[in-house]
Amino acid sequence: MAKSPGKIYAQLLVNTRAQAEALGFDWFKMARDIGFDPKVTDDPEGAGPSEVYLEVHEYLARMTGNDAMGVILGSQVKMGSMKVFDYVALTAPTIAQSLENWRRFERVLSNITQISLNDVDGKRYLSWHISNLYGPHVQVTAKAMSFSASRLRHMLGGREVDLTFEFTQGKPRQVETYYRILGRNIRFGCEQDRIGIPLEVMDVAPVGSEEHLYSLIEKTALARLASNQIEDNDLDNISRAINEALKEGDPSLDAVARKMAMSKRALQRRMEENGLTFRQAVDRVRKALAEQYLLDGKLQLSEIAYLLGYSELSTFSRAAKIWFGVSPKAYRRGETSGAPDGQRPATLRAG
Template structure:
């Protein structure tokens, strides 16, 4: 292969903005699979991929590894550099919208093969950690819309290209879930509009709004009960199990919270759980436990809530346990308390949620 010209690497907003106090681990990481498309774009624009990778500091062929991840800091620098050096800041829309299914690993399949569109969208947020630990993602239904919302990205410095890529990769996949989505979808991006053009923008510009407070994708609620065209119950059970295993592995890699969550899980059925009982089980002081949890950007109460929610999803979908048994395992004193919690998590009572996620 002919070696293309190298372009000097310019430091991004990380170094310029004095954010070096935040380590690469603090900022999270993202799956490296999409880097293959970034490499193709760089070479197409006459840039030397190996030189760029060397300057930024990552393995240029990281995307060939099944377990390959790149730090958010390096990915942001890479995407901004390629856009600036090629002077084509909109190409990433077409690149992200044409990523092959499977590029995002198990996240693609657990979303596209789900029994309903709502379950698939909730899975996109639920299993985001398998591909992305840098930006939080949540899903909720309100005001006749299903809203997929990405958390703040200011800590990443200038991140226009990453926002474009995240919004486009997600929305292009969601558009395949129902014929009613492409014309009704709304895409909000927390970055200014690019100066260049792209086929994806030409086709969907009327549905995209830039300079928004957060990156969000809005899906009409009327399609959420539909079955996606790729839905397949047996395959879904396999990929969901794999996704749950991947989440467990990622929690162990990314955060010291894994052991804490496991302890909370074990103690919930005792009916009384507190930071004192958890710290005692872990053989550390309450103060140290509080420091660890705070350093991870959460609270003890939020950990209990998220653990209960995750377990409830598992028990309602993967077991035949009665509501009374699930209530006991989650540490609720009454089934009415569990029902109220389930409504806040899933937008519906636990029995109805179980019926909908288990229908084939």
């Protein structure tokens, strides 16, 4: 995998490794198949490459043939296993403060995700945006939303709350798994990935709310944020510019530089400083968008090729075969190139 500034808290990889191994996967074989250093889990308190985290989840979904993998794994993350990030929400004085802390301290976990909060029609929406520059992220987005839903329900005790879920992805094949874990208030093919929480519960104290403990944990979280090993990166704006250029049919260096109000040379230098070539960046964004469009199922293959900036359907088909191991049609049907020899994935259940 090419080097890039996309970083995540290594504990996320540690937890995911444990989940994968519980399903019968061999971490070292996965590392060989995907192409990463298996030692990324050696320092749980350090930083790891975001591409590995994203691709491991897509790999697990492909190899098991279960496109609800992310939502299942998110529901199974043990309470407290995310340490300070968990407890800064679980012990907060109100649900509103818990949500604000997720937004405030997301950078402790990752520098490729943006979390926002806004109030609409009687609900506070917790929204996620993950840059397409780091590869397909359908499963990780679903995992983040499922993780957050499990925490919200825990914090609200047995209280009946009308949570709503909106996903940018198309309707998954295993949609019943989504309904079983998250409930029936789910929409797919939306403009944002977000959870809606009724404003009426914002002042509710979470079940584990504890003033003195919260004060200590908040100080720890602030100290961790101040000394964070996950440095900022400035590639998200480039990713957005590439997205726009692709949709306009001109993913060239010239076009993206114009959108960024930069010279071509300045844009190239920016990419070099962040460990990526422009061609690598375009390819990553194309792959992430291709997965989204194919799984959504609303667009013809020729339309997808056009939106990805390809003049010929055959060129898109060749690229998809490299990315996914199968043709675009086969990928849309849920086919994969097959589990690697020796892999015996466990039967998945929703926890």
